[in-house]
Amino acid sequence: MELLEERIRKDGKVLPGNILKVGSFINHQIDIELLDKLGEEFARRFSGQTVTKILTIEASGIAIACAAARFFNKCPVVFAKKSASSNVSDDCYRTSVYSYTHSKNYNVIVAKQYLSATDTILLIDDFLANGSALSGLFDIVKQSGAGIAGAGIVIEKGFQEGGEILRKKGYRIESLAIVDSMSVENGITFRSGN
Amino acid sequence: MELLEERIRKDGKVLPGNILKVGSFINHQIDIELLDKLGEEFARRFSGQTVTKILTIEASGIAIACAAARFFNKCPVVFAKKSASSNVSDDCYRTSVYSYTHSKNYNVIVAKQYLSATDTILLIDDFLANGSALSGLFDIVKQSGAGIAGAGIVIEKGFQEGGEILRKKGYRIESLAIVDSMSVENGITFRSGN
Numbered sequence: 001m002e003l004l005e006e007r008i009r010k011d012g013k014v015l016p017g018n019i020l021k022v023g024s025f026i027n028h029q030i031d032i033e034l035l036d037k038l039g040e041e042f043a044r045r046f047s048g049q050t051v052t053k054i055l056t057i058e059a060s061g062i063a064i065a066c067a068a069a070r071f072f073n074k075c076p077v078v079f080a081k082k083s084a085s086s087n088v089s090d091d092c093y094r095t096s097v098y099s100y101t102h103s104k105n106y107n108v109i110v111a112k113q114y115l116s117a118t119d120t121i122l123l124i125d126d127f128l129a130n131g132s133a134l135s136g137l138f139d140i141v142k143q144s145g146a147g148i149a150g151a152g153i154v155i156e157k158g159f160q161e162g163g164e165i166l167r168k169k170g171y172r173i174e175s176l177a178i179v180d181s182m183s184v185e186n187g188i189t190f191r192s193g194n
Numbered sequence: 195m196e197l198l199e200e201r202i203r204k205d206g207k208v209l210p211g212n213i214l215k216v217g218s219f220i221n222h223q224i225d226i227e228l229l230d231k232l233g234e235e236f237a238r239r240f241s242g243q244t245v246t247k248i249l250t251i252e253a254s255g256i257a258i259a260c261a262a263a264r265f266f267n268k269c270p271v272v273f274a275k276k277s278a279s280s281n282v283s284d285d286c287y288r289t290s291v292y293s294y295t296h297s298k299n300y301n302v303i304v305a306k307q308y309l310s311a312t313d314t315i316l317l318i319d320d321f322l323a324n325g326s327a328l329s330g331l332f333d334i335v336k337q338s339g340a341g342i343a344g345a346g347i348v349i350e351k352g353f354q355e356g357g358e359i360l361r362k363k364g365y366r367i368e369s370l371a372i373v374d375s376m377s378v379e380n381g382i383t384f385r386s387g388n
Contacts, residue, residue, distance in 0.1 A: 028275070029308040032260060032268040059252035059273065066226060066257045074226040079253065081222070114223045 001041050001176040005190050007034060008155065014182045018129075018157065026154060027060035027126050035067040038176060042124070042152040043071030045174040049149045051075060051122040055115070055141065057108060057133055058082060064154060065124040072122065078114045080137060083107040093143045097136040100129070108136050110144075117145035128153040128175060131162020138171065150174060158191050195235050195370040199384050201228065202349065208376045212323075212351065220348060221254035221320050229261040232370060236318070236346040237265030239368040243343045245269060245316040247309070249335065251302060251327055252276060258348060259318040266316065272308045274331060277301040287337045291330040294323070302330050304338075311339035322347040322369060325356020332365065344368060352385050 013021040025031040051072045056065035057080040065077045082097075083106070092109040099106060115121065121141045128134055134151055141148050150172030156163050158178040167173055178191035207215040219225040245266045250259035251274040259271045276291075277300070286303040293300060309315065317331045328345055335342050344366030350357050352372040361367055372385035 023305060024308070028272065028305055030256075030260060030263075030271040030273070032263045032271060035260065059256060059275075062224075062253060062256045063260045063271070066224060066229065066260055069224075069226045077224040077226060077257070078222065079224070081253070111217060111222055114218070 001038075001194075003037060004034075004154070004177045007031075008177060008179075008190075009188060012188065014184050014188060016184060018160075018182070020155065020157070020179065020182060020188075022126075022155065026064075030063050035063055036070075038064060038154060039067035039069075039071050041176055042068045042122075042174065046072075046122060046149055046152065049122075050120050051149050052119045053078060053115070053146075054122050054124055055080065055110070055137055056124045057137060060126040061124055064126055068122070068124055068152065076114075078110060080108045080110045080140060083109050093140045095136040095139040095143075098130075098132045100132070108133075108140070110140050112144070115141065115144035115146050119144070120147040120149050122149045123151040124153075125151070126154045127157070128155075128162050128166075128173070129157040129160040131160075131166050134162065134166060134173075138166070152176075155179065195232075195388075197231060198228075198348070198371045201225075202371060202373075202384075203382060206382065208378050208382060210378060212354075212376070214349065214351070214373065214376060214382075216320075216349065220258075224257050229257055230264075232258060232348060233261035233263075233265050235370055236262045236316075236368065240266075240316060240343055240346065243316075244314050245343050246313045247272060247340075248316050248318055249274065249304070249309070249331055250318045251331060254320040255318055258320055262316070262318055262346065270308075272304060274302045274304045274334065277303050287334045289330040289333045289337075292324075292326045294326070302327075302334070304334050306338070309335065309338035309340050313338070314341040314343050316343045317345035318347075319345070320348045321351070322349075322356050322360075322367065323351040323354040325354075325360050328356065328360060328367075332360070346370075349373065 054077045153175040156175035156178045182188040248271045347369040350369035350372045376382040
């Protein structure tokens with residue numbers, strides 16, 4: 001998505017350790033106009049697919065999921081919660097996600113009542129890198145028995161393995177910008193034709 | 195706000211310990227149509243006031259803040275982050291907030307670059323009870339030197355002291371529903387004329 005790639009080039013910051021900071025417009029400060037355009041583009045890419053509910057994960061996914069929902073007939077958004085507690089509750093679907101940012105596992109939960117076998121779920125998140133968070137969300141949807149339309153991602157780090165692994169499993173992943181390489185010295189190269 | 199009060203009566207759940215669960219439409223699953231109406235009502239209540247930026251706190255405030263922003267000229271939304279680390283960074287405004295839900299203090303941070311003395315900030319959050327989170331957000335805005343338009347809250351627990359304390363300090367707080375009392379046995383009584 002040209003507009004997004006331009007914005008990342010302009011306002012994104014590449015830091016050592018494969019970190020791409022987009023806090024000025026995506027995940028700390030949010031550009032509401034851009035958000036709408038991202039939502040519209042997700043709808044274009046998944047047009048023709050039934051989506052009854054959008055599932056994302058707190059916190060950065062929420063704004064994007066809500067922006068997308070208005071282009072999917074204002075379907076409900078559910079956000080998975082990160083939980084420090086490992087208490088097992090019968091009321092929740094639960095999975096474990098490894099955070100490379102924080103070097104630890106955390107539990108991700110969704111109350112069972114918000115996902116049902118009659119739903120078709122679109123997953124939305126801001127980043128896809130190693131795929132741990134997104135795999136966790138797919139796992140939760142599978143536990144619920146709901147159908148899966150696919151996943152819409154704002155920025156995929158194409159040089160990490162998450163996208164490839166999940167696509168090989170048969171999931172449809174639509175990333176609005178795929179970074180093929182990035183470095184402090186040479187900036188960002190986006191995958192062409194995406 | 196009539197529509198909101200009706201919805202809380204219909205889908206909210208009062209649990210022992212003064213807990214009001216609104217996870218089916220506000221803060222776990224999100225009703226996008228309702229969200230828009232909440233945003234519109236915040237704009238009506240703060241009409242005539244300049245708002246250049248909306249500040250909220252992760253995670254439940256984000257969707258509401260983004261919905262509100264579209265009625266404030268699509269101004270940017272900034273969400274404060276909860277941080278386990280107490281590392282002091284020169285790049286961030288920082289305050290400490292006590293969570294009654296989790297019985298602990300946590301740090302709340304906002305990168306300095308996203309709030310400036312020329313901004314006029316509207317605070318948005320889902321709940322106001324003891325006022326700890328909202329006080330923390332006011333504190334952060336004051337550190338930045340920005341002006342404060344006030345705070346828009348979806349549900350205020352009027353039987354707790356946060357709203358009264360903050361209004362006495364001179365802050366304008368607009369709560370779309372104020373619960374004056376609630377109990378498992380007798381249900382919810384909303385403040386009339388709000």
